[in-house]
Amino acid sequence: MDNITALQTHNLTHTVTSKTGDLTILKGIDLEIKEGESVAIVGSSGSGKSTLLGLLAGLDRNTSGDITLYNHSLTSLSEEKRALLRGEYVGFIFQSFHLLPSLEAIENVMLPAELKGDKQARQKAERLLEQVGLSHRLTHYPRQLSGGEQQRVAIARAFASEPKILFADEPTGNLDEENGKTIINLLFDLNRSQGTTLIMVTHDNKLASMCDRQLIMSAGQLKEGSL
Template identity: 55%
Template sequence: MFDQTSFAIEAHHLAKTFSTQAGIIRLFNDLSLTIRQGESVAIIGQSGAGKSTLLSLLAGLDTPSSGSVKLSGIDLNQLNDTARAAWRAAHLSFIFQSFHLLPELTALENVRLPLDIRGDKQAEQLAARLLEQVGLASRQTHYPAQLSGGEQQRVAIARAFVTQPAILFADEPTGNLDADTGENIITQLFELNAQQTTTLVLITHDSALAARCDRQFRLEQGILNEGLLS
């Protein structure tokens, strides 16, 4: 069950190494981070700095070489793969720059999918409400190929929030969008986040976007420093 602790995320002494033909690559060696419930946090860094890998570790999509991650008081190291996946499905949501919509499903069906998996009897009504909130009430029956990039990302945002997640991870959510469309997407993301008091972890290379979060961290050479450092 969801543990009502003051910290949504507690990462302690994370290390991540990869074996290659050239030898061992150490992406992180001793990385720690705590994020309070309801807080919005941006992790910024150049391409290749390891931001997406860090997100995967924090979300339990990947396991660290050493160290621990607790989400809402739950130690992910103590869960097997099946239990970890079930916990993610119940409490986490994700937004990616590539949208990850199922092409054979309509906008409404894409948004209601996580509720259908849960067996929620109000899935259609809740999905329709979220699509209306992101301005797509008239596009419910359209398939992803019939939507613009910005519309597809709005569907992805609606899908992420429809389950009222405790924690939302967003990985470069405007990376495939033009500046104006990206600004509209981010406005909607933060508005929904404020309404649901979700903990938001935003991965980005955009300092202006990161500045809209409560706290900012820069990942560089395996070290995580707080603040928008130059």
């Protein structure tokens, strides 16, 4: 199992065009992540962490170089194909949760499974919400939940499609310490029990040190590091 490569990049470069000229955010990044690994990407604000995460997850197309997700080259795929790939392999947790405000907690969790046409969506969502300790909050709307609870729903949603690889963007960034701790524990528990690959962007060194590997982003370059 350790031999399978979940994600690989080769000379990944990303440039954005702005009024003041072209700005290269990522400068030739080479990276390989094995299935089941947990990887933290740390770095200062504006160093390009979130951009890298988005590109790795196929949310956008890189300017040059290659990204391979489970043997699929993301660079050559259209947005349409990348969407299908995301549905198949990828789960996501955002700093600001991004729950749909008009959906109940359970419906938010069901969404990815439903998109896959999973008939068991509801049962799975119920189980996941129970695992994150929200079985009493199934029919609550996001606005009726605290920040910590919202992120727990988001975690349940991320695991609902049984992703092979989970991307987390500052998952505790909007939470207090206590809630942050709960979220982290949940995230790692679920990650372990489902055998998911985890790639996480964080400012929190403590959180980063819980991962198998730490990558430090600095001026568009990525270095293997230890904290």
